[in-house]
Amino acid sequence: NAGVTQTPKFQxxxxxQSMTLQCAQDMNHNSMYWYRQDPGxxxxxxxxxxxxxxxxxxxxxxxxxxxxxxxxxxxxxxESAAPSQTSVYFCASSVDSNTEAFFGQGTRLTVV
Amino acid sequence: GEDVExxxxxxxxxxxxxxxxxxxxxxxxxxxxxxxxEPGAGLQLLTYIFSNMDMKQDQRLTVLLNKKDKxxxxxxxxxxxxxxxxxxxxxxxxxxxxxTFGRGTxxxxxx
Numbered sequence: 001n002a003g004v005t006q007t008p009k010f011q012x013x014x015x016x017q018s019m020t021l022q023c024a025q026d027m028n029h030n031s032m033y034w035y036r037q038d039p040g041x042x043x044x045x046x047x048x049x050x051x052x053x054x055x056x057x058x059x060x061x062x063x064x065x066x067x068x069x070x071x072x073x074x075x076x077x078x079e080s081a082a083p084s085q086t087s088v089y090f091c092a093s094s095v096d097s098n099t100e101a102f103f104g105q106g107t108r109l110t111v112v
Numbered sequence: 113g114e115d116v117e118x119x120x121x122x123x124x125x126x127x128x129x130x131x132x133x134x135x136x137x138x139x140x141x142x143x144x145x146x147x148x149x150e151p152g153a154g155l156q157l158l159t160y161i162f163s164n165m166d167m168k169q170d171q172r173l174t175v176l177l178n179k180k181d182k183x184x185x186x187x188x189x190x191x192x193x194x195x196x197x198x199x200x201x202x203x204x205x206x207x208x209x210x211x212t213f214g215r216g217t218x219x220x221x222x223x
Binding site for chain 2: 004033035040041042043045048058090092100101102103104105106
C-alpha cells in the first residue's frame with residue numbers, strides 16, 4: 001500500500017523554467033492538498049481539491065497552478081520558477097473533511 | 113482567521129517526559145491533531161482528539177485539551193532518542209476541509 005506518492009523527490013530548476021510536481025494516492029481519498037514547508041514557517045497551503053473536479057486556492061497560491069487529473073492524481077505546476085519558490089513541497093490527501101491527512105514524502109525544490 | 117501557535121524548540125534528556133504545547137484561536141475547531149516529521153520525511157499522524165474530549169492516551173502519548181483556554185498539549189513519557197523530530201499541531205474547524213498547522217516544535221532528545 002503506497003499511500004501518497006510524490007515525484008520527483010529532488011529537483012533543481014533555473015529561474016524561469018517550468019515544471020510539474022506529481023502526486024498520486026491509492027487510498028480512494030476525495031480531498032487532496034499541496035503544501036509548502038519553509039524554515040520557521042511551518043506548512044502553508046498552496047492549493048487544495050475538495051473532490052474530483054474541483055480546485056481552490058489556499059494561503060499562498062501565487063505562482064502555482066494545479067490540476068486534479070482524476071480522483072487519484074493532483075499535480076502542481078510552476079510556470080516560471082522563481083528563487084522564492086525554493087522549498088519542500090508536500091502533497092497530502094484525506095477521505096474528506098474532518099478526517100486526518102496523509103502526507104507524501106515531499107519534493108525538495110531548489111530554484112537558482 | 114485561524115491561528116495555531118507552538119514554541120519552536122524543546123530539549124529534554126532521554127528518559128524524561130516531554131510536553132509540547134499548542135494554542136489555537138478558532139473556537140469552532142472540531143478535530144485537533146499531532147503530526148510527527150522525522151528528518152527528510154513527510155508528516156505522519158501521531159494522534160488526534162475530538163474537540164468534545166479532554167484527554168486521550170495512546171501508549172506513551174497523552175493528549176490534553178483545554179477547550180476553554182484553547183490549549184492543546186502532547187506529553188511523551190520516557191522520551192527516547194528516536195522521538196527526536198518536529199511535532200506539528202493542527203486544527204480542523206467545523207465544515208472546513210483544510211487543517212491549519214502550527215509552525216512545528218523541534219524536539220531534541222539528549223542521551
